[in-house]
Amino acid sequence: MKGWTVRTEVVKNKAEGLAKREFYLTDKEHSNHKNTSAIIELLGSEKTVEQISNFVYRYNKCKTFNQEKGRKVESFAVEFTLNLPQIYSPTLKQWTLIVEHCLADIAKACNIEKKELINISRAVLHQQEKKGDHIHLLVGKVTVDNIYLRNLQRKCVTNAVKESFNMATKKYCGIDWVYYRDFILTKQKYRNRKTVPSWKIKAKHAYEVIDEKYYQTIKLREDIKNEKEKIIILSKLINKFMAQANKLLRAYDEKNDFQIYRQYHHLNKTIDGLNNCLEEIPNTSPRLMKAVSQSVNEIKLRIDSKCDKPLNELKNYHLRK
Numbered sequence: 659m660k661g662w663t664v665r666t667e668v669v670k671n672k673a674e675g676l677a678k679r680e681f682y683l684t685d686k687e688h689s690n691h692k693n694t695s696a697i698i699e700l701l702g703s704e705k706t707v708e709q710i711s712n713f714v715y716r717y718n719k720c721k722t723f724n725q726e727k728g729r730k731v732e733s734f735a736v737e738f739t740l741n742l743p744q745i746y747s748p749t750l751k752q753w754t755l756i757v758e759h760c761l762a763d764i765a766k767a768c769n770i771e772k773k774e775l776i777n778i779s780r781a782v783l784h785q786q787e788k789k790g791d792h793i794h795l796l797v798g799k800v801t802v803d804n805i806y807l808r809n810l811q812r813k814c815v816t817n818a819v820k821e822s823f824n825m826a827t828k829k830y831c832g833i834d835w836v837y838y839r840d841f842i843l844t845k846q847k848y849r850n851r852k853t854v855p856s857w858k859i860k861a862k863h864a865y866e867v868i869d870e871k872y873y874q875t876i877k878l879r880e881d882i883k884n885e886k887e888k889i890i891i892l893s894k895l896i897n898k899f900m901a902q903a904n905k906l907l908r909a910y911d912e913k914n915d916f917q918i919y920r921q922y923h924h925l926n927k928t929i930d931g932l933n934n935c936l937e938e939i940p941n942t943s944p945r946l947m948k949a950v951s952q953s954v955n956e957i958k959l960r961i962d963s964k965c966d967k968p969l970n971e972l973k974n975y976h977l978r979k
Contacts, residue, residue, distance in 0.1 A: 661743030661790055666816045669796070673711040674795075676734045681706045683782040683794050686743055693788045699782035700754050700793070710735055710778050710798030717800045731799055735778075736810045740823050741792040748831045749793070750783070757793060760765040762874040763822035764797060767815045767820045768807045772882065777802050847931055885939065889946070892935045896950060900930045903957045910964050922965065929954070929970045 669675050687696055711734055718730040740760070742748070748756065758772075765775040778798030799807050809815050821971060825893045829832040902924050909917035932954065936947055954972050963967040 661741065662838055663739075664681045664816070664820045665739040665741070666811070666819070667737050668733045669740070672732065672734055674716075676707055677710055678737075679737065679796065680780070682721055683780075683784075683796075691784070693786050695782050695787050696706045696785040698750065698783040698785070699781075700750070700757055701779055701784050702796075702836040702876075703780075703888060706778070706780045707796070710780075710796075710800075713778065713798060713800040713802065713804070716807060720804060720837055731806065733799070733811075735796050735798045737977070738797070738816075738819050739792055739796065739883050740819075742785075742827070742833075742900045744788070744790040746790065746827075746831070746833050747758070747785070748827075748833075752830045753783055753793060755793075756823065757795060759826035759829070760822045761786055761797075761825055762812075764815055764816045767818040768805070768809050770801060770805060772807075774801045774803065777936050784919065875899075888935060888939050890933070892939065892946075892950065893934060895928060896954070899925065899932065899954060902928060903961060906961060907964075908939050924967070925961070929958075930962045932972060933970075 664697065669679050671678075679900050682690075683921070684697060684699070687690065690698070714731050714734045721728075721730060740756070761779055762772045765772045768775070775797065778801060780796040781796045784794070797807075798811060799810055801807065824835045827835065827920070902921050905917065906921035906925060909921060932950070936950065939947065951972055958969055958972065
């Protein structure tokens with residue numbers, strides 16, 4: 659819904675990424691904060707961010723020492739951004755109550771106590787003039803007691819934060835998101851598009867992959883069929899070459915000039931056909947092409963030794979790169 663949103667983002671690049679995020683949230687001179695009238699730290703401090711990093715490093719070292727399976731924790735925290743429309747501007751106390759309410763539901767979704775989560779949480783309020791106010795809520799992935807919060811970046815926690823945010827704004831500020839939704843829809847010319855469920859998107863991608871594999875299989879089948887047909891043609895040309903070569907050699911023994919002239923020209927045409935056929939066969943059959951070239955060239959040498967003019971050359975396609 660426009661202006662009333664909850665965004666979840668994993669803080670990447672370990673401690674360096676977490677430190678950069680802390681610097682951004684509190685930097686009043688940043689280009690993105692030109693329209694920000696005030697930056698207020700509601701929960702935690704720079705020390706809290708340092709603790710988040712230290713707890714994750716401790717967890718990773720313990721995992722290495724105990725030779726536990728699985729990957730180490732690479733992203734140290736998750737950031738939840740709670741946005742309200744410009745027409746609503748809760749007080750600092752109301753924002754603090756909203757953050758505490760959301761942290762309680764996050765702790766419940768992660769199966770820990772709220773006090774354990776507050777020690778690894780950082781909340782910064784950005785009050786804006788042209789846009790609505792919003793809260794940046796950083797939550798570490800490892801608690802003081804060395805518990806890794808696996809659910810923190812899962813959808814169950816994001817959904818819990820959304821529900822908690824709506825309930826908290828209604829409870830502490832008297833703002834009902836249902837009323838705001840109806841108000842926005844009356845002002846909009848077109849209705850908002852419904853969000854497509856993630857399972858439908860994944861299913862669509864899966865079907866696209868299946869279709870691509872299907873067409874690849876059909877193409878491969880056609881290629882195999884075409885190559886098979888070419889090999890059959892090649893086999894017929896080799897048999898034809900052998901028969902014509904035997905006739906030519908017999909004609910030399912019988913000194914039959916007519917048959918010598920006739921079979922000589924037939925052999926040249928057959929060799930040209932072999933060249934064309936071998937050129938069309940892919941490089942997937944180098945052994946076949948080598949065997950054909952050797953057998954044909956052996957007979958060709960015998961014939962060339964008796965002819966005044968040698969037969970056409972059979973190209974060595976098996977030597978192609």
